[in-house]
Amino acid sequence: GESVGLHLPTLSVQEGDNSIINCAYSNSASDYFIWYKQESGKGPQFIIDIRSNMDKRQGQRVTVLLNKTVKHLSLQIAATQPGDSAVYFCAEEGSGNTPLVFGKGTRLSVIA
Amino acid sequence: NAGVMQNPRHLVRRRGQEARLRCSPVKGHSHVYWYRQLPEEGLKFMVYLQKENIIDESGMPKERFSAEFPKEGPSILRIQQVVRGDSAAYFCASSPSTGLANYGYTFGSGTRLTVV
Numbered sequence: 001g002e003s004v005g006l007h008l009p010t011l012s013v014q015e016g017d018n019s020i021i022n023c024a025y026s027n028s029a030s031d032y033f034i035w036y037k038q039e040s041g042k043g044p045q046f047i048i049d050i051r052s053n054m055d056k057r058q059g060q061r062v063t064v065l066l067n068k069t070v071k072h073l074s075l076q077i078a079a080t081q082p083g084d085s086a087v088y089f090c091a092e093e094g095s096g097n098t099p100l101v102f103g104k105g106t107r108l109s110v111i112a
Numbered sequence: 113n114a115g116v117m118q119n120p121r122h123l124v125r126r127r128g129q130e131a132r133l134r135c136s137p138v139k140g141h142s143h144v145y146w147y148r149q150l151p152e153e154g155l156k157f158m159v160y161l162q163k164e165n166i167i168d169e170s171g172m173p174k175e176r177f178s179a180e181f182p183k184e185g186p187s188i189l190r191i192q193q194v195v196r197g198d199s200a201a202y203f204c205a206s207s208p209s210t211g212l213a214n215y216g217y218t219f220g221s222g223t224r225l226t227v228v
Contacts, residue, residue: 041221042222043116043203043219043220043221043222044203045157045219046216046217049216057196083136087210089154099157100145100155100157100167100217101157102147102154102155102156103154104151104153104154105154112127
């Protein structure tokens with residue numbers, strides 16, 4: 001079965017607001033997590049990653065938070081823009097370099 | 113510097129026909145992964161290949177599906193005797209090595225298979 005899941009299937013935010021997308025994972029042995037963005041008709045695009053020895057990592061307008069205690073991952077997008085509208089997936093690398101496991105995804109809609 | 117190239121982008125097959133999906137990895141990448149995505153769902157792992165070897169096919173249906181990554185040429189995902197339930201987007205990704213902690217996957221744009 002899947003070891004990665006998302007809390008919310010859809011999220012609508014006003015342009016300029018911050019977005020928070022959540023993800024729960026069940027494999028406590030996973031040590032690497034990635035957020036992907038998928039626009040309509042395209043393949044997943046890497047956004048940001050984090051290793052299990054970290055609890056926060058920041059990129060340009062994006063921040064990933066990892067809470068290993070409750071096995072929770074979140075993606076924060078600052079000052080959300082219309083171009084951020086897409087489906088966002090969290091994914092984890094299982095133990096032993098097994099292939100990525102993806103969650104179901106959250107659709108982010110930005111309201112202008 | 114071309115990324116992962118998949119073709120065709122769209123493929124329509126009648127029930128019972130064969131579907132062949134091609135994936136050319138990023139130049140220099142020797143690891144290829146195939147994923148299937150149903151509408152409004154996440155990507156499901158199917159198979160992981162290195163040149164001339166299948167490393168992990170735990171996500172591949174036991175019948176009708178096969179994959180190869182020959183020494184020369186693209187990786188091929190073959191679906192024989194397609195059924196309507198095979199309709200999905202099939203994505204290929206490549207990486208230069210195992211262990212995503214050091215390398216990421218690069219995904220192609222996918223092949224959208226429709227079985228009529």
